[in-house]
Amino acid sequence: MAQVLLTDIAKRFKDKTIFEHIDLTVAKGRTIAVKGRSGSGKSTLLNIIAGLEKPTSGEYFLDGEDMSQLNLNRLSEIRKHKIGYISQHSPVIPKLTALENIMVPFWFEKKRENSKIIQKQVERLGRLFEIHHLLNDRVEKLSGGEIQRVGIIRALIKDPELIVADEPTGALDDETALKILACLDELKVNGVSVIIATHSGMVAEKCDERYQLTNQGLIKEVQ
Template sequence: MWFLLLRQTLIRGGFDKMKGISEKTLIKIKDLKASVKLNNGDRLTTVTNANMELQRGRSYAIVGKSGSGKTSLISIIGLLNREYEGEYLYDGISISALKDRDLSILRANNIGFVFQNYSLIKHLRVWENIELPLLYAKKSFTAKQRHEIITGLLKSVGLESKENDYPINLSGGEQQRVAIARALAVSPEAILCDEPTGALDKKTGTQIMELLHSVVKENGIMLLLVTHDPDIADTCDTIFEMDGGRITCAKNDT
């Protein structure tokens, strides 16, 4: 309940939406291309003619060997990189039309990130790490509101007794649970994960994926992850295979 109440309080307006976009569709990319500049001045194509339609409440995996374009694609989808050609609509909003400041606001209030190395701040306690996104959200939260949100998040990831611990005192699985709680702090519409189980043993990785999928289904969040583990990819509704910057295959669970 706290999650839904938080979502209702966040300000998401102020952006012009394109008509004709399904309410279920959160992200749509069409003919997307991207490249990076090499040290010798040449450009290396990292993504070629990518087409995806990502819906709320569903989970997606991107698989492929190193250098296939997975990281480049997810960085664009996560609004971390806007150097691309083609069309990108986020909830009907044309990303190419946004100013950098508006792009940052959209990202901070709508997308949560979970990384392989957890990316927790070592000198901050668990509750302080989870609090960080709330301090930078577009909406201002009172100390009481932040406490209620953090308490709810800790309960949802099973870490109520760890709120005052530092990351160094937590296991890898516990640190990733904190990272998930932090990603959920502003009630995002999407969670993007880069190898979320890569640093974990098989059992712990399975538990983390069960937690992620539970949160996604319960709150209507879109989950997109990059993984080398076929077993992790198989837990998702749709699997995109990439090779040489191209999406070569899309497998659905239905």
């Protein structure tokens, strides 16, 4: 069964059509690149997939559940447990340590998860993204690439099944970007899917499938 299934998705604001006729099927453990010019609606499409916005029309199923028909509370629960969202400029709290910033998703949990499990997860991801030795440093002392990795780990800390990444390497040098892509690629072994919006041909080439977003739909690029 497809993990992500978009059928004839359209998004309009007043009398402006951002895009329409969007069809996309994503199987578990696949990396998908969505390319497109600035203003083509890449961020809007990712927000729909992440459950942050609803489409104007069309259907979106995540693991068989119709996301386009869910109320805000249910969408929030799904985002909390199934979806990891990564932005180009990861918001952080400068006076807190890297570890404290990573732990932000647990601040509003009524029921805390097992602290030993969380600790192991932080250690595993810290080593995977090569910042385990910086976890107790304040983020204001970290480089841009290190801060971006803090944001990525924060998005992954709850073991999401789907990662939605909006230009996650846009502000990084090529070497750091490739390291992050390699780390995300390792997550596919556990069936995690990754959907990335990007301007970078280098990033797109590392993905399993590549699409061009136009106002008339998604065009799949020939491999």
